[in-house]
Amino acid sequence: MTAILPKTQSAEIFYPSSDGEPLAETYDHLYAILTTLEVLKQYLALRQATVLADQFLYYSQGFPKLRVAPDVMVIFDVAPGGRDNYKIWEEGQVPVVIFEITSPGTRQQDESLKKTLYEQLEVKEYWQFDPRGEWIEEKLRGYRLRGEIYEPITDNRSEPLQLRLAVEGKIIGFYREDTGEKLLIPDELAQALQQETQRRQEAEERAEQAQQQLAEMENLLARYRDRFGELSDN
Incomplete structure (x- = not known):
């Protein structure tokens, strides 16, 4: 069940769009985020969808502290284009795929808190990419929602995106399933x-x-x- 709390009857609530924190720990992590963002934006350019990076995802109306900032998130069936932040109750859609570009410093959060939250929000796929291979030996690890729990993805395929994912150095390579064409x-x-x-x-x-x-x-x-x-x- 999607974890969205009921609206509270209080004064107007402010939902910040920034916390002043840096986008990524290192250049490698930043580059992986930006390439993933741009590739998926181009791929979904003609779809009723949006791709956002490092922007607050608010999931409980009336509680601005209940938020998370996925490195990259893909949302279907919403108006294309950017947003300052993303509120699930306003858009009516939960992200379908989320990517976290992970490191030893974010491992605990990515493996426990975020994974559990995305599971509860019913995000269909959750991918972790460790560009330096510091704690994920294979660098790329994915989970797909089956019922109410995540199960490991064993074939590096994204069902919602209809793409095959591959580790290419310190970035993720994306290939169309229908043609095998690489997304540049x-x-x-x-x-x-x-x-x-x-x-x-x-x-x-x-x-x-x-x-x-x-x-x-x-x-x-x-x-x-x-x-x-x-x-x-x-």
């Missing part, structure tokens, strides 16, 4: 764009060279006709 991170997208631009330029240069050669042949043929007359098959 921003750096890879920029490189692919550069390569495509270069291919087009080379193709344009080849076409221009072909046109020049054709023009030279036509000029040569015109000079031949001027000197010798029309060519004859006889």
